[in-house]
Amino acid sequence: MITFDKVNKYFNQLHVLKDVSFHIEAGEVVVVCGPSGSGKSTMLRCVNRLEKIDRGEIVVKGVNLNAPTSDIAKLRAEIGMVFQHFNLYPHLRVLDNLILAPIKVRGVSREVATDTAMKLLAKVGIQEKASAYPSQLSGGQQQRVAIARALAMQPKIMLFDEPTSALDPEMIREVLEVMVDLANEGMTMIVVTHEMGFARRVAHRVIFMDEGRVIEDEKPEVFFSQAKDPRARVFLSKILSHI
Amino acid sequence: MPRAPAALKPKDAFVDWSILWQYRGAFWSGFTVTVWLSAACIVGSTIVGLLAGCLGSLPSFFLRRLISAYTELLRNIPLVVKLFFFYFVLGIPGIPAALLALTLHQSAYVADVVTAGIRSIARGQVDAGLSLGHGYWQIFRYLIIPQMLRIVIPPMTSQYVAIIKHSSVVGLVAVQDLTFQTQEINVATFRGFEAATATTVLYGLLALAMIAAMAALEKRFAWR
Amino acid sequence: MSGASFAIVQSLRTERGKEWLWRLGVLLVVIAGAYAARDLEWGKVAASWQFLLKGLGRSWLLALASIFVGAVAAFPLALARVYGPTGVRHAATALIETVRSIPELMIIFWVYFTLPLVIGAQVDSWEAALGSLSVIAAAYLAEVIRAGLYSVPRGQIEAAETTGMSRLHIFLHVVLPQALRNMVPALIAQLVALFKTTSLVYAIGVMEFLRSVTVINNTLFAPYPLYLILALGYFVSCFAITRLVRWFDPKYQLVD
Numbered sequence: 073m074i075t076f077d078k079v080n081k082y083f084n085q086l087h088v089l090k091d092v093s094f095h096i097e098a099g100e101v102v103v104v105c106g107p108s109g110s111g112k113s114t115m116l117r118c119v120n121r122l123e124k125i126d127r128g129e130i131v132v133k134g135v136n137l138n139a140p141t142s143d144i145a146k147l148r149a150e151i152g153m154v155f156q157h158f159n160l161y162p163h164l165r166v167l168d169n170l171i172l173a174p175i176k177v178r179g180v181s182r183e184v185a186t187d188t189a190m191k192l193l194a195k196v197g198i199q200e201k202a203s204a205y206p207s208q209l210s211g212g213q214q215q216r217v218a219i220a221r222a223l224a225m226q227p228k229i230m231l232f233d234e235p236t237s238a239l240d241p242e243m244i245r246e247v248l249e250v251m252v253d254l255a256n257e258g259m260t261m262i263v264v265t266h267e268m269g270f271a272r273r274v275a276h277r278v279i280f281m282d283e284g285r286v287i288e289d290e291k292p293e294v295f296f297s298q299a300k301d302p303r304a305r306v307f308l309s310k311i312l313s314h315i
Numbered sequence: 316m317p318r319a320p321a322a323l324k325p326k327d328a329f330v331d332w333s334i335l336w337q338y339r340g341a342f343w344s345g346f347t348v349t350v351w352l353s354a355a356c357i358v359g360s361t362i363v364g365l366l367a368g369c370l371g372s373l374p375s376f377f378l379r380r381l382i383s384a385y386t387e388l389l390r391n392i393p394l395v396v397k398l399f400f401f402y403f404v405l406g407i408p409g410i411p412a413a414l415l416a417l418t419l420h421q422s423a424y425v426a427d428v429v430t431a432g433i434r435s436i437a438r439g440q441v442d443a444g445l446s447l448g449h450g451y452w453q454i455f456r457y458l459i460i461p462q463m464l465r466i467v468i469p470p471m472t473s474q475y476v477a478i479i480k481h482s483s484v485v486g487l488v489a490v491q492d493l494t495f496q497t498q499e500i501n502v503a504t505f506r507g508f509e510a511a512t513a514t515t516v517l518y519g520l521l522a523l524a525m526i527a528a529m530a531a532l533e534k535r536f537a538w539r
Numbered sequence: 540m541s542g543a544s545f546a547i548v549q550s551l552r553t554e555r556g557k558e559w560l561w562r563l564g565v566l567l568v569v570i571a572g573a574y575a576a577r578d579l580e581w582g583k584v585a586a587s588w589q590f591l592l593k594g595l596g597r598s599w600l601l602a603l604a605s606i607f608v609g610a611v612a613a614f615p616l617a618l619a620r621v622y623g624p625t626g627v628r629h630a631a632t633a634l635i636e637t638v639r640s641i642p643e644l645m646i647i648f649w650v651y652f653t654l655p656l657v658i659g660a661q662v663d664s665w666e667a668a669l670g671s672l673s674v675i676a677a678a679y680l681a682e683v684i685r686a687g688l689y690s691v692p693r694g695q696i697e698a699a700e701t702t703g704m705s706r707l708h709i710f711l712h713v714v715l716p717q718a719l720r721n722m723v724p725a726l727i728a729q730l731v732a733l734f735k736t737t738s739l740v741y742a743i744g745v746m747e748f749l750r751s752v753t754v755i756n757n758t759l760f761a762p763y764p765l766y767l768i769l770a771l772g773y774f775v776s777c778f779a780i781t782r783l784v785r786w787f788d789p790k791y792q793l794v795d
Contacts, residue, residue: 149448
C-alpha cells in the first residue's frame with residue numbers, strides 16, 4: 073500500500089531523511105516513534121506529499137508521488153491526516169468542517185455529506201456539537217472532530233502526526249479510544265506518537281527513527297523487550313520511565 | 316488656499332454659538348461632501364486593496380514583489396502630492412482627482428493589512444486543506460479569504476477612520492468638504508473658534524460611527 | 540543546453556537568484572524612466588535647485604523638530620494614560636484620542652487660525668506648523684509608547700515583583716528597556732507618517748518642500764520635472780526612513 077525506497081530529503085543544508093525505506097501493507101497499523109528532530113513527522117508528511125522529497129521513490133496505492141503526471145490532489149483525498157494542533161477551520165461550524173471537502177472535492181450533495189458527517193460525529197461521540205464552532209470545544213473534542221473530518225472523505229489510509237501531544241492529559245484517552253476503534257476496523261494507519269500503550273495494544277509494527285534514519289522496524293513485542301539498537305533502548309528507557 | 320489669519324484680536328469676550336445655526340447650510344453641505352467622498356473611497360480602496368493584497372499573497376515571488384513595490388510607492392509619497400499631481404498637472408477636476416488620490420493612497424494601506432492578515436493565518440490551515448484534497452484555489456476561496464476577512468476587521472477600522480480624516484485635504488483643490496466650509500465660515504465671520512469646535516466634534520462623531528459599525532460587523536463573525 | 544547555462548537557469552530559480560533578477564528589473568525600469576524623462580524641461584528647472592533643496596531641508600527640519608518636541612510631550616502623556624490615577628488617566632486618554640480622531644489639516648488650522656482668537660496673540664505660520672505637528676506627534680507617539688509598555692508580558696513584572704524590587708525599579712530596569720526595544724519600529728514608522736504630514740503645512744503658507752515646488756512651478760510652469768522632483772524627494776526621504784525600520788526591526792535582522 074505504501075512503499076518508501078531510499079527516500080532522502082533536505083531542508084536547505086539539513087539532511088532530514090536519510091535513505092528511508094519501508095513497506096506497509098493494507099490494514100497494517102504502524103507506530104512511528106523517535107526523539108524530536110528525528111524526521112518522523114517529515115516522513116509522515118511525505119506520504120501525502122505535503123513535503124517533496126529530493127531523492128528516492130515513494131509509491132502510495134500504486135501512484136508514484138514523484139511522477140509529474142500523478143494526480144496528487146486525488147490521492148490526497150484518499151489519505152486522511154490528523155495534525156498535532158488539529159487545524160480545524162475556525163470560521164466554520166463543526167458540521168461545515170466535515171462537509172466542505174466531500175462537497176467541494178468529491179462533488180457529493182450537501183444532504184448526503186451532512187448525513188455521512190452526522191454518522192461520523194456520532195462515531196467519535198460528539199454529534200451534539202455539530203453546530204458549535206471549534207473554539208467552543210475542548211482540545212480532545214477538537215481532535216475527535218479532526219479525525220471525523222478526515223474520515224468524511226472515506227480514506228483508505230490515515231496519517232496521525234502526534235495527535236495527542238497538544239492535549240491535556242485527561243483528554244488523551246478519548247482520542248486514543250477513537251483511534252483504537254479505527255485500527256480494529258482494519259484501517260491502514262501510520263501514527264507518529266509517543267503513546268507506547270497505544271503501540272502495544274494495536275500496532276502491528278513499530279518503526280523507530282533517529283537522525284533521519286529508520287533504526288528499528290519490529291513487531292511491538294519485539295521492539296519493547298529486545299530492541300537491538302542502543303539508541304532505541306535509551307529512547308525507550310527515557311519515555312517509559314519519566315518519573 | 317492660504318489666507319491671512321482671521322481676526323487677530325479677540326473681537327468679543329464671549330463665544331457666540333448662534334453662528335453655527337446661522338451657517339447650518341454650509342455645515343450640512345460640507346458634512347455631506349465629506350461623508351460621501353469618504354464612503355466612495357472606503358469602497359474603492361477596499362476593492363483595490365483586497366485585490367492587490369490577495370495577489371501579493373499568492374506563492375509567486377515576482378507578484379509579491381510587484382505588489383510590495385506598488386504599496387511602497389504609494390505609501391512613501393504624501394497624499395497631497397498625489398492630489399496636486401492629478402489636479403494641477405493632469406488637470407483632472409477637483410472631485411474626481413480627490414476620489415482618485417484618496418482611493419489610490421489608502422488602497423496601499425489596505426493591501427498591506429490584507430497581506431499581513433493572510434500571513435497571520437496558520438500554515439496548518441493550508442496543510443489541512445491540502446491533506447483533504449483541496450486545490451490551491453479552493454483553499455484560497457474557502458479557507459484563506461473568509462478567515463482573512465475576519466482578521467482584518469480591526470486594522471481595517473483604523474484605515475477607514477484614516478480615510479475620513481485624510482478626506483479633509485480635498486479642500487486644497489477646492490472641493491467643498493467640511494474642513495473647507497469651516498475655513499469659509501472662519502474667514503467670513505471671524506468666528507473660527509465656534510466653527511472649528513463644531514467641525515472637530517463632527518469628525519469625532521464620524522470616526523465613532525465608523526468604529527461602532529465595524530465593531531458590529533466584527534460581532535457578526537461569532538467564531539473566535 | 541550546456542552545463543554552465545543550465546546551472547545559471549537553476550540558480551535563478553532559487554530565492555536569491557529571483558531577488559537579483561528583481562533588482563535587475565527595478566534597475567532597468569529606473570533607467571527606462573530616466574530615459575523617458577530626458578526631454579522634460581530640466582534646463583528651466585536647474586537654476587532653482589538650491590531653492591528646492593532648501594524646501595526639502597525645511598520639511599526634514601519640521602519633521603525632526605516636531606518629533607523631538609512630540610516625544611518629550613508623549614512620554615508623560617503615555618505614562619499618565621497607563622499608570623495615572625483615574626482622573627488623570629481619563630484626561631490623558633481624552634486628549635490623545637481627540638487629537639487622533641481629528642484630521643491633521645484641521646489641527647493645523649486650529650493652531651494657525653483659531654488659537655490666535657483664543658489667546659489674543661498672533662501665531663506666525665512657522666510657529667503654527669511646528670506647534671501643530673508637535674501636537675500630532677505627541678498624540679501618536681503616546682500611543683506608540685503605550686503599546687510598547689503593554690507589549691512587556693505581565694509575567695515579566697510578576698517575576699520582578701517576586702524578587703522584591705520596588706515599583707520604580709521594576710519600571711526602570713524591567714519594563715522600560717523591553718518596551719523601548721519593542722517600540723522602535725513603530726516609532727520610526729511614525730517619523731515617516733509625520734514626514735508626510737509636513738506637506739500639509741503648505742496650507743498655511745510655510746515654505747516647505749511642497750510649497751517650494753508649487754511656487755517655482757507658478758513662475759516657471761514646468762510641472763512634469765518639478766512634480767517628478769517632488770515625488771522623488773518625498774519617496775527617497777520616506778524610503779530611507781523605512782529602511783531604518785528594517786534595520787532596527789529584530790524580525791528583519793534574523794532573516795538578513
